[in-house]
Amino acid sequence: MGETQRLTAWVHGHVQGVGFRWWTRSRALELGLVGHATNKPDGRVCVVAEGPRPALDQLVEWLRSGDTPGQVSTVVEDFDPPRGGLDGFVER
Numbered sequence: 001m002g003e004t005q006r007l008t009a010w011v012h013g014h015v016q017g018v019g020f021r022w023w024t025r026s027r028a029l030e031l032g033l034v035g036h037a038t039n040k041p042d043g044r045v046c047v048v049a050e051g052p053r054p055a056l057d058q059l060v061e062w063l064r065s066g067d068t069p070g071q072v073s074t075v076v077e078d079f080d081p082p083r084g085g086l087d088g089f090v091e092r
Helices: 020-030 053-063
Strands: 004-014 034-039 045-052 071-080 089-091
Touching: 004 053, 020 034, 020 045, 020 053, 020 089, 045 053, 053 071
Parallel strands: 034 089
Antiparallel strands: 004 045, 004 071, 034 045
């Protein structure tokens, strides 16, 4: 099913106060990913997820789809080896 990796995605746009983190959590759980979606003081949301690379790629595709709450202008993603220590998928 693909090698486990860690995704860090910085989501830019109008993504706070619109249900974006809840929506991201729901999509991540559908894909069997663990991690978190966190509001940042500068208005971005940081999404950290671990799981199989195909599932992470699907999550990034959904983040860019235009079907998210609010309005995403840019998603900047980075993939790294998994670090572990994540349980479930939470909103922060």
